[in-house]
Amino acid sequence: MSIHHPIDPSQPSAATDVSQDNVARFQAASPRRARWQVINSFIPYALLWFAMVRSLAISYWLMLPIAILAAGFLARIFIIFHDCGHASFFTSKRANNTVGAIAGLLLLTPYRHWRWQHALHHGTAGDLDRRGFGDIWTLTVQEYLHSTRWRRLAYRLARNPIVLFVIAPLYVFVVHHRLAESSAPTRERRSVVLTNWALLAIVLAMSVVIGLKAFLLIQLTVSAIAGSLGLWLFYVQHQFDGAYWARSEEWNYTAAALQGSSFYKLPRILQWFTGNIGFHHIHHLNPRIPNYHLQRCHEGDPFFLTIKPVTLLASLKSLTFRLWDEQRQVFVGFRNLATA
Numbered sequence: 001m002s003i004h005h006p007i008d009p010s011q012p013s014a015a016t017d018v019s020q021d022n023v024a025r026f027q028a029a030s031p032r033r034a035r036w037q038v039i040n041s042f043i044p045y046a047l048l049w050f051a052m053v054r055s056l057a058i059s060y061w062l063m064l065p066i067a068i069l070a071a072g073f074l075a076r077i078f079i080i081f082h083d084c085g086h087a088s089f090f091t092s093k094r095a096n097n098t099v100g101a102i103a104g105l106l107l108l109t110p111y112r113h114w115r116w117q118h119a120l121h122h123g124t125a126g127d128l129d130r131r132g133f134g135d136i137w138t139l140t141v142q143e144y145l146h147s148t149r150w151r152r153l154a155y156r157l158a159r160n161p162i163v164l165f166v167i168a169p170l171y172v173f174v175v176h177h178r179l180a181e182s183s184a185p186t187r188e189r190r191s192v193v194l195t196n197w198a199l200l201a202i203v204l205a206m207s208v209v210i211g212l213k214a215f216l217l218i219q220l221t222v223s224a225i226a227g228s229l230g231l232w233l234f235y236v237q238h239q240f241d242g243a244y245w246a247r248s249e250e251w252n253y254t255a256a257a258l259q260g261s262s263f264y265k266l267p268r269i270l271q272w273f274t275g276n277i278g279f280h281h282i283h284h285l286n287p288r289i290p291n292y293h294l295q296r297c298h299e300g301d302p303f304f305l306t307i308k309p310v311t312l313l314a315s316l317k318s319l320t321f322r323l324w325d326e327q328r329q330v331f332v333g334f335r336n337l338a339t340a
Helices: 020-024 031-056 060-085 093-106 111-124 141-145 149-158 161-174 186-209 212-238 253-260 268-273 280-285 291-299 314-320
Strands: 323-325 330-332
Touching: 031 060, 031 093, 031 212, 031 291, 060 093, 060 111, 060 212, 060 268, 060 291, 093 111, 093 186, 111 186, 141 323, 149 161, 161 212, 186 212, 212 314, 253 280, 280 291
Parallel strands: none
Antiparallel strands: 323 330
16 A cells, blocks of 8 residues: 655645656656665675674674664665655565565564555644554644543653653564554555564574574664664654644645655765655655655755755754644643643
8 A cells, every 4th residue: 555645736835836847757766776775785784794793792892883883774774665665766566565575574574564554654744633643642732731640641651752762662663563553454464474474483593593692682782773763763854843733624745745844954974874864855745756866856946945954953952842732833842831
């Protein structure tokens, strides 16, 4: 299942200045670029795994710096996995699904099930009446004030940075992805079962080759670091100063894409490891544009150059965001409730 929304210039938003032709011309996948990204992402990750196994035999602390680098490559592999899910990475449907499924095993994530959930996210991002599809739990000020004491406590825990960026990522990739959504189509639910069996086979094989303890130490360390990076990126991409949220009757796909998804301007090395996903406004505007064309698309239309970027330093302010104030159309912290 996939949901793709073309730009609709009839929609009332500032985004009508975007040229459909300028954006659509970047949709075409490049087999050469795609193959090169697979080579420069999967092969270094495999070599780093070998280095982690050897260094762990000496010391966990010797292995840890290598694990941090490996997590960067795993984050890059996630972007490839993500693009395959949008059928944008390769021109071939089979190639997208094959590479996506292989990357999913490295990410402990069932490819087809995740693809289905992520398509729902693209169709509902920024819609206050359709929250809960692949997004971060977000309440409005009024919803929080009218919540029970236990729901408030649960929400405060869920929005705590330690829980959100340290505990939650490992839970999501190790535990949550082992379970299928009851509302998912049959094929998508089956993909969860097949992925779980494949991961069990990998765990057993690696236990024989390097030992269960060594495998778990390496895998969980890398998954935790990469997961924290990934969740932070996802958080900043939709929870930032100037973000867009609206009720369904006023919700606009184009506005949600360009105003509700950030342009996260990262240093060049971080942009490389994160596969240009900082150009998230472009990605939500047209998910069929592969990651290796996002920057060129951004620079190819004068309208995009008017979008204010979120810098690495400025993004830290997002750590204080807890609730959406519908009246003022801003994110606020719990301390602002008295004046909200």
